[in-house]
Amino acid sequence: MIVLGIETSCDDTAAALLDSEASILANVVSSQDLIHQRFGGIVPELASRRHMESITLIVKESLDLANLTLADLDLISVTRGPGLLGSLLVGFSYAKSLSYTLGIPFVGVDHMAGHLLSVFLEDQAPSFPYIALIVSGGTTSLFKVEGYCQFELLGATRDDAAGESFDKIARYLQLGYPGGPVVSNHADQGDGTALSLPRAWLEEGSLDFSFSGLKTSTMNHCHRLKQQGGMAENQIDDTCASFQQAVIDVLVEKTVKATQLHGINSVVLGGGVSANSSLRQQMGRRCAADGLSLYLPAVENCTDNGAMIAFAGLQQFLGGDRGSFGDDVYSRSPLGR
Ligand code: KG4
Numbered sequence: 001m002i003v004l005g006i007e008t009s010c011d012d013t014a015a016a017l018l019d020s021e022a023s024i025l026a027n028v029v030s031s032q033d034l035i036h037q038r039f040g041g042i043v044p045e046l047a048s049r050r051h052m053e054s055i056t057l058i059v060k061e062s063l064d065l066a067n068l069t070l071a072d073l074d075l076i077s078v079t080r081g082p083g084l085l086g087s088l089l090v091g092f093s094y095a096k097s098l099s100y101t102l103g104i105p106f107v108g109v110d111h112m113a114g115h116l117l118s119v120f121l122e123d124q125a126p127s128f129p130y131i132a133l134i135v136s137g138g139t140t141s142l143f144k145v146e147g148y149c150q151f152e153l154l155g156a157t158r159d160d161a162a163g164e165s166f167d168k169i170a171r172y173l174q175l176g177y178p179g180g181p182v183v184s185n186h187a188d189q190g191d192g193t194a195l196s197l198p199r200a201w202l203e204e205g206s207l208d209f210s211f212s213g214l215k216t217s218t219m220n221h222c223h224r225l226k227q228q229g230g231m232a233e234n235q236i237d238d239t240c241a242s243f244q245q246a247v248i249d250v251l252v253e254k255t256v257k258a259t260q261l262h263g264i265n266s267v268v269l270g271g272g273v274s275a276n277s278s279l280r281q282q283m284g285r286r287c288a289a290d291g292l293s294l295y296l297p298a299v300e301n302c303t304d305n306g307a308m309i310a311f312a313g314l315q316q317f318l319g320g321d322r323g324s325f326g327d328d329v330y331s332r333s334p335l336g337r
Contacts, residue, residue, distance in 0.1 A: 001074045003317075004059065004098075005310025008091030009083025009111045010137070011036055011047045013054040015062040016306030018314065022120060025066035027300070027307045030054045033178060040171040048086030055094050062306070073104055077313020078323075080108030081330035082138070088329035096325055106323040107313040112335045114308035115270035116145055117315070118297040121307050126266040126295045131258045133251060135279075136271030137163035137178070140209045140251075141336060142258045145268070148315035154258050155207025156337045162247050163273045165211040169243055172219050173236060183240045184276050190237030192245030195221060199250050207258050209250060218243045248279050252286050259292055268295045275302040 001020040008014070011032040017025040032050050036042045063069060078095035081088055092108065099106035115134045119125055129146045131154075140157040160168070163180055170179025175186065197217050200210035222239060225231045231239070255267055267287055273279065280296055287294040301308060 001314075002068065002072050003075045003077055003310040003314050004062070004073050005306035005308070005313060006055070006059070006076065006078040006091045006095050007111070007114070007304055007306045007309045008051045008055065008087050009079045009081070010087060010304060011042045012304045013051050013058050014304055014306040015058045016310050017062050017066045017068065018307060018310040020314070022311055022314070024121060024307050025068070026062040027305055028058050028062045028065065029303075029305055030058050037177045040177055041167065042084070044084045044086055047084060048090055051087055051090035055090055070098070070102060073102060075104060075314065075317055076106040077109055077310045077317070078106060079111045079114065079309050080327065082111055082333040082336065083331065085329055085331050092329050096323075099323070100325070105317065107316045107321050108323045108327050109309050109313045109316065110333055110335055111309075112139065112141070112333050113149070113151065113312040116143060116151055116268075117148065117312045118270050118301045118305075118308035119268045119295045120311055121301050122295070122297060124295060126268060126293065129264050130266035130268050130295070131255060131262065131264050132268040132270060133255045133274070134271045135162045135251060135269070135273035137161060137167060139271060139336065140211070142207050142254060143335075144258075144262055144264065148312075149319055151335055153335060153337060154262070155209065155254065157209040157211065159210050159212035160215055162209070162211055162251065163271070165215045165247065166273065168215055169218055169240070172222060173231070173239070175236075180273055180276065183244060184278065186237045186240035187244040187278065190234070190239070190241030192241040194238035195242035197242050197246045199246050201250070201253075205257075205261070207254055207261070209254065211247065214243065214246050244276070244278060248276075248282050251279060252283050255283065256286060256290055256292070259290075265291065266293045266295065270297060270302065272303045275299045
């Protein structure tokens with residue numbers, strides 16, 4: 001069985017081909033970073049226009065890479081939401097048309113389910129149940145995962161997502177877009193203990209997150225330095241390192257807390273921020289110290305991609321799910337809050 005996975009929820013046009021053993025035959029991502037860079041963030045209208053220009057080419061490229069043609073496809077799996085409606089509509093409409101033309105089924109997949117299951121694209125995958133921390137530009141959530149289609153939300157951000165706060169700090173410091181990788185590079189040169197920044201633990205036992213206070217404190221610190229004559233390179237590095245450390249402390253602590261509260265000893269990460277090398281290292285050290293098994297997707301499968309959508313859709317299809325031409329996209333996930 002050959003599954004085509006299509007992902008256009010935000011600013012990456014992605015297509016992948018998977019066989020029924022979940023082996024990736026092709027995984028193509030066309031980034032729009034260069035388009036949105038000069039605006040310091042994603043411009044939705046530009047994102048959907050570029051998806052329209054790219055989608056056919058990206059699917060064709062994935063088929064060429066796998067040495068397959070459209071006639072070899074058995075199933076189309078496509079992101080239905082959450083995300084930017086204009087962007088989602090491009091991939092979803094394209095998938096419906098392809099399904100109709102080829103006479104093969106399609107399934108609409110929640111983007112979050114893709115991240116929650118992306119670890120199954122690796123050789124080492126956990127058994128159920130596991131605790132999943134999904135950290136991206138729009139999400140910071142903890143889930144209990146009990147099956148391929150059984151997700152229970154345990155906690156979520158009450159304001160900014162972790163990736164969003166990385167992006168906002170980068171924009172404030174004019175470091176470029178997307179902010180995560182560039183802040184992380186500066187953080188690698190800096191001292192994570194240089195600044196005393198707040199960590200929002202919230203109420204006792206809460207698995208929710210909040211990063212807006214940290215973001216404001218970091219920006220206030222930068223503002224003070226700028227008023228005093230500007231920020232030297234080492235001050236930018238220390239700020240990025242201290243900010244990143246505060247984010248990581250909370251992500252690690254709350255994830256471990258979730259394993260304790262739910263008596264689960266496997267942890268999975270997913271989403272763009274889980275590509276962060278310090279987060280991966282520190283989560284790894286903490287899990288080892290606490291006797292937990294940590295499963296990490298490859299860095300290229302942490303950010304948005306078609307392979308995780310293909311995998312999640314294949315599981316839904318095997319569970320009996322079928323998309324209908326009357327289905328529509330959605331901007332907020334029913335899995336989230
Ligand atoms: O999952 P993703 O590709 O897209 C969605 O938001 O769904 O995640 C993108 C986010 C951006 O906010 C980006 O700045 C962040 O992930 N990111 C990182 C790193 N790489 C990407 N954040 C911290 N460290 C990184 N290395």
